[in-house]
Amino acid sequence: MLIGYARVSKADGSQTLDLQLDALRSAGVAEEKIYSDKASGVKEDRPGFENCIKALRAGDVLVIWKLDRLGRSLTHLVNTIDGLNKKEIGVKVLSGPGAEIDTTTASGRLVFGIFASLAEFERELIRERTLAGLAAARARGRLGGRRPAMSKANIRLALAGMQSKGTVVSELCTQLNVSRTTLYRYISPKGELRKFGETILSKE
Secondary structure, three states: OEEEEEEEOOOOOOOOOHHHHHHHHHOOOOHHHEEEEEOOOOOOOOHHHHHHHHHOOOOOEEEEOOHHHOOOOHHHHHHHHHHHHHOOOEEEEOOOOOOOOEOOOHHHHHHHHHHHHHHHHHHHHHHHHHHHHHHHHHHOOOOOOOOOOOOHHHHHHHHHHHOOOOOOHHHHHHHHOOOHHHHHHHEOOOOOEOHHHHHHHOOO
């Protein structure tokens, strides 16, 4: 059975599904077997897509107008198609880049294999760039990740405050504009400097 899926990126009426719906019908997909969404591809909430996936059974073929209608990224796209293949569900792309993909045929599976390789290549590039960036940051005395919640000056003020018997912790947190949890991440309730605080203060 052929089951179609169509999507446009905007839900404000500035884009319509007509072109995709016409293409799906011409490919032999019955009107009642077409699911659709008017939402961004990066948006998690796509009820039409979710219902489409639920409706697919082994032996069915999912028909889409273009590859970008299905996935939020190359990796997501490959994972989605691979998951369908494992359930013995075919995927057919009608136009645009990847129009040669038809996983019900040997040549179509070959093309999909190339896309899968590209997705793996993309993941490795991202990983290598991330590691290289972190290494470069460490070489310059910076740590990767988010910016510290407390500056050197604030840590010193908090340290002095926590070591003073008359300090009210809630008031100190208000003055420093941090939560009690954040404060205790850098300085213990007894006024002792913790690892996070030591790391920030040790930077030049």
